[in-house]
């Protein structure tokens with residue numbers, strides 16, 4: 001029997017994982033709480049810890065889990081910036097779900113963009129109040145506008161295809177440009193200068209943290225629309241707010257927020273929000289916030305459950321070799337994944 005401590009469980013996770021699990025060899029311990037140093041003990045007696053984007057998987061947590069005999073940390077998401085993979089190396093295997101539905105995220109970015117520039121969020125509220133006035137709802141055509149896409153991986157490329165469907169000019173920046181992709185790559189500065197719309201689809205790393213800061217915003221066109229469905233800390237939210245207040249940034253659509261960990265995924269209506277910056281951003285008429293929802297489609301949830309269970313099975317039932325293992329052996333996680341032929345440790 002493989003026992004899985006499932007942190008930060010929501011109803012939709014429970015449904016998709018229970019539907020797929022073989023009840024003869026998998027036992028879930030579903031926990032509402034997030035994984036932290038204080039809650040790690042709840043995994044005692046389990047074999048696997050299953051975590052999501054806002055769980056804390058730092059060295060202290062990893063050492064505790066190792067002490068409890070945890071053999072695997074199974075991320076049910078793609079991004080692993082919340083996991084100290086280096087600290088886990090040699091102790092606990094870390095696996096993730098590299099792709100579950102890049103369409104879900106790219107389509108959500110497009111939904112946010114259309115909602116924002118055609119003021120659908122405003123119109124929806126107005127007509128519910130039988131207010132049929134059009135004043136203040138003027139939008140702009142996407143056709144002919146320039147969109148700058150940062151990160152041309154799985155999600156970025158689908159977003160590019162969607163934008164081309166609208167007749168937009170697409171320019172892109174990627175640290176590792178894809179060869180023969182037909183994508184018009186430019187420098188990051190050029191992308192900031194030329195884009196009417198900027199959409200972020202790169203991972204959060206030391207290099208990309210606050211890539212949109214005050215000086216980046218200064219370089220942008222007046223009225224630029226900024227979309228972030230990637231990771232909150234790609235944007236310095238203080239600088240974004242300043243750009244909005246200065247009327248430089250025309251609109252911002254945020255599915256992620258740097259300090260989301262203690263806020264998103266929970267019903268906080270009826271409570272006073274302590275995060276002044278987020279409150280101020282939400283109060284802006286040209287800011288749309290969704291709470292890390294871009295992944296949330298039926299297809300994505302099924303794929304997440306399927307891949308996570310197969311990742312876990314590869315360790316316990318097969319030879320221990322898992323394509324989706326995040327290993328620090330060579331110091332370069334992505335490169336190591338491509339060249340791996342044997343168990344990491």
Ligand code: NAI
Pocket residue numbers: 078079098099102105150151152153154155156173174175176177201202203204207208229230231255256292293294295296
């Ligand atoms: P991917 O790995 O396929 O593509 C990432 C791209 O970013 C690659 O082309 C890579 O070369 C590029 N990149 C790496 N470092 C860069 C840098 N310093 N500057 C510019 N580009 C750089 O990843 P995928 O699947 O397209 O996901 C992108 C991001 O979307 C993830 O890192 C994750 O943070 C986010 N995401 C958000 C979700 C949500 O629900 N809001 C769900 C899934 C992913």
